[in-house]
Amino acid sequence: MKIGSHAVVRMLGTWQEGPGPAHQRLSDRLRLLILDGRISLGATLPSERDLAIALGTSRTTVGTAFRTLVDHGYLATQARTRATVRLPDGTTSAAPVGTDAETIDLSIAAPAAPVEILHAAFAAALEQLPRHFERHGYDRYGTAELREAVARWYQRRGLPTRPDHILITNGAQHALALLTRTLVSPRDQVLIDHPTYPHAITTFTQARARLLPVAVTSSGWDTEQLQAAVRAASLAYLIPDFHNPTGMCMPTSVRQRLRLACPTVVDETMTDLALDVPSPQPLALHMPAVISIGSVSKSIWGGLRTGWIRALPSLLERVEQVRPTTDLGTPVVEQLATAVLLDKHQTRQPETLQQLRSQREALRQAISEHLPDVDILRPVGGVTLWATFPEPISSRLAAMAPDHGVTIAAGPRFGVGGAFERNIRLPYTLPPSQLTRAIRRLAETEQALARGATGTHTPAPTA
Ligand SMILES: Cc1ncc(COP(=O)(O)O)c(C=O)c1O
Known part of the structure; x- marks a missing residue:
């Protein structure tokens, strides 16, 4: 696959900012795009000349950056052919990041399971299971028990919902993927929060959609900007409560004013994790056409792999029809256990919320002790905070952090065009002692980076 120079320029974003010579910044950024999978293995890059013109830089800068990547095994070149992307020998056979018992994993934002609660839910689910044995067990809409329990979850939040408004999925990510396959065609424009949840970006770009990022800043969502951008969009995807990665909550006044004239998917994966504010009203109360997706992955446990879509039955019918090419339904026991958890209101346990607050x-x-120059937005809910460094070092920090025993998700994964190079997302889903140790290690990484060291690790996956 050939990548055009303009596509590379878009992915590089603000590579010119930051310390060090331009060729080094360029090779660092290209290396991270390769390691991140944003430039695919085997792809051919534009010629040095074309890329230099598109970047508005000298051919020497591009040539030197390419040579560095060849020397480190990230590009292969042959006489008169364009550079081809590869990985250095041994990169893929190295132990996956995060599997080392000593490494603290801050790249995944999800809590460990509440053992007793989960155990009791599965015990109850196993008792109910035999009544499903008379049927084949394939159900593309999900079990009646869970569809009813999810409908009740919405009703408790003030949103009238019937079970036939619910389709059960294998997690919220699956819900988003199914909706994308149903609603998005190549070249469609999809409005996203910026920053946003990284797997949403990948889902839309793999569907060959174009992204319309609308900034979520420290002052939140801008209604006018959203409404202006949405005119060109075929779909909007928002995370109003609680936003990943910033932990912000869209204020009621914005919810009341917002009118988006295209199908709008609202991700409510974190909704039950209200830490400092009352539980927000569903956006669908104000915009009835909203398609909501959710799961218990953050409020209970990601390993359950259950989630849902709330939408009009006519849309769910279309989703049900695209589903069989990838899966034929969600495991029954997990659905029954999830129904128990929702009906017992265990997705918003006061003890869980208190634990998240102390973490x-x-x-x-x-x-504030080990990284005093770093600014943080105070999240009012969810499981992550968004940290801003004074310098654009995020990708290099993420590449080097595993050498110091910690993995993090770099800011640019949460945006497009190389944005957020000064940010990282930090989850507070680990015990306080581990969080403190992880931040100390991150501070060591930052100091090593300031001394001029470079990292070699493949960025960790995010969730
Ligand atoms: C905003 C958001 N949506 C969806 C997901 C995926 O959730 P699930 O595990 O239910 O697929 C995540 C997980 O990190 C998330 O943060």
């Missing part, structure tokens, strides 16, 4: 506090204290 968030431990993380904030560790940051």
Whole structure:
């Protein structure tokens, strides 16, 4: 596959900012795009000349950057052919990041399972299971038990919902993928929060959609900008409560004003994790056409792999029809256990919320002690905070952090065009002692980076 120079320029984003010579910044950025999978293995890059013109830089800068990548095994070149993307020998056979018992994994934003609660839910599910044995067990809409329990979850939040408004999926990510396959065609424009959840970006770009990023800043969502951008969009995807990665909550006044004239998917994966504010009203109360997706992955456990779509039955019918090419339904026992958890209101346990608050506090204290130059937005819910460094070092920090025993998700994964190079997302889903140790290690990484070291690790996956 050939990548055009303009596509590379878009992916590189603001590569010119930051310390060091331009060729080094360029090779660092290209290396991270390769390691991140945003430039595919085997792809051919534009010629040095074309890329230099598109970047508005000298051919020497591009040539030197390419040679560095060849020397380090990230590009292969042959006489008179364009450079081909590869990985250095041994990169893929190295132990996957995060599997080392000593490494603290801050790249995944999800809590460990609440053992007793989950155990009791599965015990109840196993008792109910035999009544499903008379049927074949394939159900593309999900079990009646879970569809009813999810409908009740919405009703408790003030949103009238019938079970036939619900289709059960294998997690919220699956819900998003199914909706994308149903609603998005190549070259469609999809409006996203910027920053946003990284797997949403990949889902839309793999569907060959074009992204319309609308900034979510420290002052939140801008209604006018959203409404202006949406005119060109075929779909909008928003995370109003609680936003990943910033942990912000869209204010009621914005919810009341917002009118988006295209199908709008609202991701409510974090909704039950309200830490400092009352539980927000569903956006669908104000915009009835909203398609909501959710799961219990953050409020209970990601390993359950259950989620849902709330939409009009006519849309669910279309989703049900695209589903069989990838899966034929969600495991029954997990659905029954999830129904128990929702009906017992265990997705918003006061103890869980209190634990998240103290972990968030431990993380904030560790940051102010060990990374005093780093600014953080105070999240009012969810499981992550968004940290801003004074310099654009995020990708290099993420590449080097595993050498110091910690993995993080770099800011640019949460945006497009290389944005957020000064940011990282930090989850507070680990015990306070581990969070403190992780931040100390991150501070060591930052110091090593300032001394001029470079990293070699493949960025960790995110969730
Ligand atoms: C905003 C958001 N949506 C969806 C997901 C995926 O959730 P699930 O595990 O239910 O597929 C995540 C997981 O990180 C998320 O943060």
